[in-house]
Amino acid sequence: MTDSSPVIDLGVAPDRIDATDLLDDIEFLVARVRAIGSLSARHALEPHGLRVRSYAVLSLVCGAVSPTQRDVAEFLFLDPSQVVAVVDELQTLGYVERAQDPRDRRANIIRGTETGQAAYAKAKKSVIATRDETILKNLSQEERQSLTQLLLKVAF
Template sequence: MAENDDSGSGAEELLGTRLGYLLKHAQLRLAEHAGPALAPYGLDARELAVLAVLAAGRPLSQLEAARRLGVDRTTMVALVDALEDKGLVERRRSEEDRRRNVVELTERGVRVRAEAEEARETAERRFLAPLGERDAARLVQALRVLVGASDGS
């Protein structure tokens, strides 16, 4: 069998130096915090991201929202269908271009998004707490740079 059976600590040390492994497992741990925080609102993190994008400005089509989120059209349709079934969004004709449909938050969707965003922020702060405020802010800024979303500050 294994020459060096020390409960996997050697493998964990090796993997613990790999960025992909660390990012994946950090995301999984974050999900462990965010999932329960969002559960009372009947949302998961992806659905909340859709609500956030739809609330961020002018009404968007499903395709525009999908592009901003980096998801394919089929996934976006399923997400909007689920949110529509929950009474959080509605599809309607665009007032600017009658050939186009847009997706907007309902009154309930606006309220649920705001409350769920507060819960998400609290969960993220709890997740990042071991780093301290300064290092947590630096981590978030570094990740923004890596994904190309730097705010220039």
């Protein structure tokens, strides 16, 4: 993290509460990791003028696939109206553009613009650096890869 980046406080050390059943509860642990990850991502994205949700949408639309708004909503488990609001915001920034889906004239696909691609690349570097220095700092590269594979298996 840069010197201006805040330190993320991970809270009470597990040895002080090791008698709680929550430490064996997968849903609680995943929720805690998500909360810590979202907090660190918020701090990393703030200088880029992005929020976690807008970063997630930008990440999807700057990839090789041009998803529809519905695809984005389903993948991120968001209400379609939330996706419309985020896409509107990103479009105002010049980061995305809507185009008619050639497979379905009623649907819009979302594409990252050149400006959006550049903004995403910078934001991604910040998110990765912050994540590596906070939430994943105690994991080896091999453990990080294993964690990713396990989460993919559970998520999909």
